[in-house]
Amino acid sequence: MTTTIGVLALQGDVREHVHALEAAGARAVPVRRTRELEAVDGLVLPGGESTTIDKLLRIFELRDPVRDAIGAGLPVYGSCAGMILLADRIEGGIEDQQTLGGLDVTVRRNAFGRQVDSFEVDLALDGVDDGPVRSVFIRAPWVEQAGPDVQVLARIPDRTVAGAGVGEAAGKIVAVRSGRLLATAFHPEVTGDWRVHALFVRLVTEARRSQSGHVRSL
Numbered sequence: 001m002t003t004t005i006g007v008l009a010l011q012g013d014v015r016e017h018v019h020a021l022e023a024a025g026a027r028a029v030p031v032r033r034t035r036e037l038e039a040v041d042g043l044v045l046p047g048g049e050s051t052t053i054d055k056l057l058r059i060f061e062l063r064d065p066v067r068d069a070i071g072a073g074l075p076v077y078g079s080c081a082g083m084i085l086l087a088d089r090i091e092g093g094i095e096d097q098q099t100l101g102g103l104d105v106t107v108r109r110n111a112f113g114r115q116v117d118s119f120e121v122d123l124a125l126d127g128v129d130d131g132p133v134r135s136v137f138i139r140a141p142w143v144e145q146a147g148p149d150v151q152v153l154a155r156i157p158d159r160t161v162a163g164a165g166v167g168e169a170a171g172k173i174v175a176v177r178s179g180r181l182l183a184t185a186f187h188p189e190v191t192g193d194w195r196v197h198a199l200f201v202r203l204v205t206e207a208r209r210s211q212s213g214h215v216r217s218l
């Protein structure tokens with residue numbers, strides 16, 4: 001059976017993730033309702049605006065169901081705003097901004113500066129073979145602090161990039177994994193290189209297999 005992955009479709013670049021997931025071999029469906037959430041093997045939280053997605057999650061009454069699903073072990077990949085939503089702690093959020101949480105990291109929102117400070121860079125990513133990944137940062141966060149169980153997959157290289165505050169950015173963590181949660185500060189869905197999505201599809205497929213194995217062994 002094909003792995004089905006939902007893309008939270010409240011705001012952000014939903015279409016790009018649907019396309020990337022399908023190119024990486026999964027079936028991809030938009031998720032706006034609880035019953036749609038219940039039908040997926042994994043979920044992508046897209047790039048966009050974390051403050052808006054946070055508000056819409058509450059309006060659509062999806063915040064608690066998504067939090068519960070994460071707590072129950074649903075594999076989730078967050079890209080940019082999605083990384084912010086997965087973080088347990090946030091710096092630079094607006095008043096009352098909440099995250100879904102699950103990932104033991106502190107993210108700094110808009111860490112690289114403003115929209116004009118957006119940039120691209122080639123990153124070596126742990127778990128992704130065949131060379132560096134072209135990584136697009138658009139008003140991106142970085143991970144300020146990661147807990148002991150969080151695996152760092154990529155950091156900003158020393159020689160770097162255009163834009164304000166970049167000296168400070170060298171060495172910052174921009175991709176992490178913890179159990180079934182994966183997050184990148186950048187947007188692999190816009191580059192035509194589907195290796196990060198393929199990594200997530202593998203993670204979801206393995207989680208599904210180990211679950212059905214578990215059910216069989218009961």
Ligand SMILES: NC(=O)CC[C@H](N)C(=O)O
Pocket residue numbers: 046047048049050051079080081082084109110138139140141
């Ligand atoms: N490209 C993005 O997803 C930008 C994230 C945005 N700055 C936020 O705070 O949500």
